[in-house]
Amino acid sequence: MIRSRFQQGLDDLKERLLEMGGMCEAAIELASEAYRTRNGRLAQQVFEREKMINQSQRLIDELAVDLLAMQQPMASDLRFVLAVVKINSDLERVGDLAVHVAQRSLDLSQEPELEVPVDIGRMTTAVSAMLRRALESFLAAKAEVAQAVLEMDSIVDRMKDEAFVNLVAQMKSDPERVRAYIDVLLITRSLERIADHATNIAEDVIFWVSGADVRHNARFGMGPEGD
Amino acid sequence: MGAGIEVKDLNAWFGKALVLKEVNMTVNANAVTAIIGPSGCGKSTFIRCLNRMHETVPDARLTGTVHIGDMDVYAPGVIPADVRRRIGMVFQKANPFPTMSIYDNVSAGLRLNGFTRRRELDAAVEYSLRMAALWDEVKDVLKKKSGASLSGGQQQRLCIARALAVQPELLLMDEPCSALDPISTGKIEELIFQLKTEYTVVIVTHNMQQAARVADATGFFLMGKLIEFDKTEKLFTTPTDKRTEDYITGRFG
Numbered sequence: 433m434i435r436s437r438f439q440q441g442l443d444d445l446k447e448r449l450l451e452m453g454g455m456c457e458a459a460i461e462l463a464s465e466a467y468r469t470r471n472g473r474l475a476q477q478v479f480e481r482e483k484m485i486n487q488s489q490r491l492i493d494e495l496a497v498d499l500l501a502m503q504q505p506m507a508s509d510l511r512f513v514l515a516v517v518k519i520n521s522d523l524e525r526v527g528d529l530a531v532h533v534a535q536r537s538l539d540l541s542q543e544p545e546l547e548v549p550v551d552i553g554r555m556t557t558a559v560s561a562m563l564r565r566a567l568e569s570f571l572a573a574k575a576e577v578a579q580a581v582l583e584m585d586s587i588v589d590r591m592k593d594e595a596f597v598n599l600v601a602q603m604k605s606d607p608e609r610v611r612a613y614i615d616v617l618l619i620t621r622s623l624e625r626i627a628d629h630a631t632n633i634a635e636d637v638i639f640w641v642s643g644a645d646v647r648h649n650a651r652f653g654m655g656p657e658g659d
Numbered sequence: 660m661g662a663g664i665e666v667k668d669l670n671a672w673f674g675k676a677l678v679l680k681e682v683n684m685t686v687n688a689n690a691v692t693a694i695i696g697p698s699g700c701g702k703s704t705f706i707r708c709l710n711r712m713h714e715t716v717p718d719a720r721l722t723g724t725v726h727i728g729d730m731d732v733y734a735p736g737v738i739p740a741d742v743r744r745r746i747g748m749v750f751q752k753a754n755p756f757p758t759m760s761i762y763d764n765v766s767a768g769l770r771l772n773g774f775t776r777r778r779e780l781d782a783a784v785e786y787s788l789r790m791a792a793l794w795d796e797v798k799d800v801l802k803k804k805s806g807a808s809l810s811g812g813q814q815q816r817l818c819i820a821r822a823l824a825v826q827p828e829l830l831l832m833d834e835p836c837s838a839l840d841p842i843s844t845g846k847i848e849e850l851i852f853q854l855k856t857e858y859t860v861v862i863v864t865h866n867m868q869q870a871a872r873v874a875d876a877t878g879f880f881l882m883g884k885l886i887e888f889d890k891t892e893k894l895f896t897t898p899t900d901k902r903t904e905d906y907i908t909g910r911f912g
Contacts, residue, residue: 435909495709506869506907508896 438503445495445516447569449523452488453567455481456523457594459530466534467619470541478534486526492520492593508640515640519570520541522629524637526563529629532622536615546612549598552619555591559623562588562630575641581634582646588627593621606614662728662745662828662905663688664709671713676886678704679721680883684718686876688728690794691851691860693874695867695890697911700880706831709861710746713737744772747822747858751834753814755806755821759820761788764802764817768825783824790857791820792850812843819850823858830854832862836869842877850875867907871895 459481466474496517499505505513511537540546562584569577596617638646664686671679679701684691694702694744706752707713708721711732725732730740757763765784766774774780784801788794793816797804814837832851836844851873854860866872870877871891878888879902887894887903898904905911 438909506867506871507898507904510896649806 438499438505438509438650441495441499442505442509442512443504445492445499448488448492448495449516449519450567450571452485452492452520453563453570455478455485455488456526456530457563457567459485459527460533460556460560462516463530463537464560466551467537467552470537470545472538472541475534475538475541478530482527482531484522489520489524490640492493492516496520499506508643509655511533511640515570515636518636519633520634526626526629529622533619534624536619540612543609543612546609547602547606548613548616549602550595550616550620551591552616552623555588555595555620556622558588559589559627559630562627563633565618566630566633570640571601571636573641575638575644578637578641580635582631585627585631588624592620592624613644625654661855661857663859664829664861665724665726666709667724669705669708669721669725671701671708671721671793672719673704673716673733674718675750678883679708682723682885684878684885684888685829686859686861687778689827689857689860690875691855691862691873692869693877694863695863695870695877695905696880696882697863699866701836701883703833704878705763706748706833706861706863707765707882710748710830710831711742712748726751732761744825745827746829746831747819747825747827748831749815749818749822749833749835751810751837753838755809755817757805757807759806761797761804761806761809761817764806765820765824768821772825781868784820787820787824790823790850790854791816792846792853793817793820810843812839812846815839815843815847819847819854823854827858829859834862834863834865837865844869867895879906881906 459478462474462481463469463478466478475513496513562581565584566581569575569604579605597612599617603610606613636649638644664684666682666684669679669682670677679820682705690820694705696702699718708731709725709727713719727742727746730742731737732744744823756767759767762784765787766780767781769780774783785794788797793813794812797809797840806814809817820833836847839847848869851860851862862870862873874891876888877891877894881892881902885901887898894903895907898907
């Protein structure tokens with residue numbers, strides 16, 4: 433009976449985290465759409481979503497603390513709860529970063545349209561795919577899926593580096609609109625950081641499923657860096 | 660200093676029932692080793708094989724070898740009482756000699772071994788009670804109060820002091836806190852942690868959190884077999900064997 437309550441608690445934690453992940457995916461989607469369509473109302477919707485994400489974060493932390501205190505989980509259950517606490521924190525930051533993208537999009541929507549040498553839509557698609565796969569790996573408890581997310585991070589990093597070079601060149605040739613280009617640059621930076629959080633989530637899933645710590649470039653199935 | 664333990668191919672029987680099967684284990688000196696497992700898994704039998712108490716049960720027998728430090732515990736000619744002198748044991752229920760004073764309880768083992776000099780006995784009693792973290796609570800009533808007049812937690816620490824007085828190399832503890840409240844349990848656990856500087860400690864416990872708190876290494880027994888033996892932090896976070904995982908996460912059976 434007691435263990436079934438514990439299992440119920442673990443299931444509840446998982447469900448709520450996935451729900452929060454869904455809110456984060458939606459917030460990124462809305463922020464990207466706000467940028468693409470220069471729609472201030474969509475940006476406002478991101479701000480509303482972020483409040484819900486913050487509420488979820490508090491609730492999930494409370495549930496996790498209760499489980500730790502009342503059930504003293506061990507082994508894979510302990511790793512699961514630890515992973516949830518860390519993923520929870522990553523998702524909350526993803527919500528903040530979606531707000532940053534929405535805020536910059538709102539600012540840009542109040543300026544004349546800009547010729548941007550960066551494909552924000554493509555970058556958003558890549559970042560969203562990383563987050564979705566990270567959440568899928570969490571749902572299915574699959575370290576291989578999480579590993580694939582880690583490998584996608586370098587693609588987004590390259591996109592951000594290219595965007596930086598192109599935007600700096602554009603600022604030089606069109607100095608009067610530097611402020612707007614900086615907004616776009618900040619959007620690429622926020623997207624790249626969302627990808628970093630997706631990577632963290634994937635690393636936490638690997639830790640939960642296999643017990644391996646793959647942070648800081650240590651590979652799955654190997655010791656830490658330099659080992 | 661504590662002694663290491665080397666157990667090889669240990670099998671133990673009660674009558675025809677094989678209760679320990681091919682147990683091999685190396686226990687480090689001056690470390691705390693916890694033995695966990697469900698009821699009837701053989702964990703108490705295992706530690707009773709270490710100090711030759713298993714053979715005190717009629718029809719009980721064993722094969723295999725046990726070395727404690729340089730002592731071959733089951734070598735021909737080794738006298739069980741000599742083995743037990745080098746290995747202290749503390750049981751689930753505190754069992755002080757009820758009519759003896761605190762002082763006499765602690766010094767009983769030494770007197771049995773022929774120590775009679777008052778100064779030596781005084782020093783040994785104080786040392787043992789200090790090691791058992793009981794000295795400050797009883798120093799003024801050493802000869803006035805009986806062992807039985809102490810609280811449950813104090814009685815258990817008195818039994819630990821009594822075991823330590825004969826300066827064993829190894830201290831075996833069979834669920835020493837299972838009858839104690841959390842405060843007394845905390846004191847005993849703190850004590851176990853301190854004791855490893857001087858002794859090797861093997862503790863049988865049903866309380867996995869306790870094993871996690873006090874032990875450097877933990878062994879999991881199931882149906883007479885040592886399923887997994889590893890560093891405590893490894894066993895409780897990433898056990899290798901699914902049976903260990905199932906037991907410590909409560910999904911066993």
